[in-house]
Amino acid sequence: MRDLIFPVEHHSEISLQAQLRRHLVDAILDNRLASDEPLPSCRRLAQSLGVSRNTVVLTYQALADEGLLVSRERVGYFVNPELSTVQRAAKAHVRDNIGPDQVPSALWKRLRLRPSEHTQITKPKSWQRYPYPFIYGQADPSLFPVAAWRLCSRQALGVTSIRSWTEDSVEADDALLVDEVRTRVLPRRGIKATPEQILMTMGGQNALYLIAQLLAGRDTTVGVENPGYVDARNIFSVTGARIKPLPVDHDGLVIDQRLAACDCVYVTPSHQSPTTVTLPLERRVALLEQAARSDIFVIEDDYEAETNFVHNPTTALKAMDRTGNVIYVGSFSKHLAPGLRIGYMVAAKELIGELRSLRRLMLRHPPTNNQRTVAHFISGGYYDALVQRLQRVYQQRWELMGAALTKYLPDSATTPSFGGTSYWVRGPDDLDSDVLAREALAEGIVIEPGSIHFISPKPPRNYFRLGFSSIADEHIAPGIERLAKLIHANT
């Protein structure tokens, strides 16, 4: 009988029992322990690792219950000789070997798309480590409601809940979640909907992808805001659709004759992306009228709708829709945790039916355990509390940002912003914000250059975006001050 020595960490988040288990499983499956080999006695292993005897007893017993060990009375525990050799050889096998990595001969010949070549917003790796992360679209991890999420997650792990979510629900969503979205989330945007008008998606982006697949193709014209959201443009391009840039001014999307040529239009009325301006009522009315006249589908991306610091949030465009031509896209990712990927869509029942069938082919449904957890999170009032809290935090940062920009960058223009989580800044005419971003990064400041948002062979280069969802209050003014120095040195 051999002695086993594993490193055990006494102050880890992972329990001693879980650590011990993991080491034993590794030793068994890596073939470091032979088939039918006896394990050290509980007492002996406990002594040599400095853990309690009970920890070892429970771990051995669990592994025996699950068939990795066998227990023989009065003798001790042994590696189960019936474990298949395939299973046991697995891990050792891969350690020193790596498979072939030929470029397949079929590759360039068969590839119909090259999605890796799309331009896209890149974020510096480990942006969290920079002192001044004016990064956009990242939730502040310190604001994530850890305790509440754990609680709701435990509720979703109750036996009855597990029964309902382990099944393949084929194309249905969690009825609890749909009901919470319908009765608690949508009404705040002024939207009334039946369950058949709602579809859950893998975040807002997945909603756009589904819509693009269903509505866009080579003979389709899709109107997009210019400047506008890069990924939306990319998603529609994948279908081969013609992308028609529509101008944006200080009030958001300009509504005019150009719309008539479009089959669908992608808009961000609450806070235009990236300029953050809110589309005024008259333009909303004009857009809906135009859409009704020309049978245009209007895709309303309502990201960050509720972060409005000056007025009450405007209701959604969808709330004014009497024709069913508006497809509403919302998401929990921004507020809750982008990693969870949960969003939703509201549209006419017939359209949702087709989107649901398409989603069934694409991925069936967003994971049911997460749907259930979010349902508990909303029904327990945690979501409301979180939105309240984020509102307060963001409003504070938004004010600090506004003050710092006025103070340190009086010669740059910011579009009038009433909400959202970023400022869109037009620097001096001769500024190159790509150069600025690189230099700023070297000084610990993360900013997002603006040219990527424009559809143009020669986009203006003097715009940039400053996000404030992930930067601590006290770093805002010093960050802007440093950034201003760089800008003045450059122009």
Added chain:
Amino acid sequence: MRDLIFPVEHHSEISLQAQLRRHLVDAILDNRLASDEPLPSCRRLAQSLGVSRNTVVLTYQALADEGLLVSRERVGYFVNPELSTVQRAAKAHVRDNIGPDQVPSALWKRLRLRPSEHTQITKPKSWQRYPYPFIYGQADPSLFPVAAWRLCSRQALGVTSIRSWTEDSVEADDALLVDEVRTRVLPRRGIKATPEQILMTMGGQNALYLIAQLLAGRDTTVGVENPGYVDARNIFSVTGARIKPLPVDHDGLVIDQRLAACDCVYVTPSHQSPTTVTLPLERRVALLEQAARSDIFVIEDDYEAETNFVHNPTTALKAMDRTGNVIYVGSFSKHLAPGLRIGYMVAAKELIGELRSLRRLMLRHPPTNNQRTVAHFISGGYYDALVQRLQRVYQQRWELMGAALTKYLPDSATTPSFGGTSYWVRGPDDLDSDVLAREALAEGIVIEPGSIHFISPKPPRNYFRLGFSSIADEHIAPGIERLAKLIHANT
């Protein structure tokens, strides 16, 4: 101050505190409690609901911490007067109103696909309630490892873990999970891969969708097995590709000249779907040679690979691939829980790079919390234990099925089956299995008619599939006996 009466269930899975919280949140957000209205004292509410005073104290305190209530010293708790009216009016607003449901004028004009019109396998609702559910592709909920999953899920909710998964990881997968797949799961199929050759997907189906988007289109020919997997066919059809049916015999896919006309081929070598036969070595070699010669991408769907009861599982086709032309698709859904939607793909690095960029547009990444939980589940040895256990359970059912079929349906032919979770049965020539399925259902027997698997204007109607992943051992023989009576009465 009003009395509040809520129904509280003492024997519920949901704690009293969580129940109380939910009722209070509802009352606040529905405006049943007015702004600034005082709440009953803790003692009084506790008495009237029959719960401990502490339960009420903790609930009030939590709601105050989160800003839904305010606490005034020596007076008590009040509905926070600063709660926005939008927030509070929300729920009441929607109760009696339902939005318009016009069919949008743009609908039929703009729709490019009609995915709802695809033929697809339908499963009877609440199939769990039937005594003889020979249903296919559903995990037996009684086999789901509830305790282990809870434990791993708790590990993924540790503070450090939460930090790493709440972030938007844009296009990266959880490195822990990729490593577990690479070192523990793939080697059992004989596959060696680097992390760059692996992509996580929302189940196997999502892998196929990604591949289809990248490789198939109007000018592409995709070879599929006939009979074969319906959803794979549907997924490729969405792209507009030509679907070329390739014949299947008692050894699986027939490898001949017909392959040369294909740009890609979809195959199920481990257990052909639906016939369950395993593709022999010579055909595998021939397929790979043909693929190399004609630059064909071979999509290997390795579902249920490890359920093999007669021999050790054959290694994957991918394990023999020296050209990089094989794209391997695997899934945890079948074994673990289909509702989780976690699968993976292995292919040449360049191809995975393009698929990753496409996935980024489609949905970014499978939810990071689930990725992390599955990683813990594998590294803790729970996955190995589960696979072992399912093997034993399924083998037992497979033997009972085989015996019952021989006894009660000696005049029907079953293809030689060595694994999987179903039998593919050819009934008497004049059997109509769609009629049989309806009649069987009326007697509590769920079976899947076979004609849907064939690509043909006049598919044979006498085949059907009997799954055994979700039927209890003791119901197998009586179920087959009853089914046999129905067949004999019908033919």
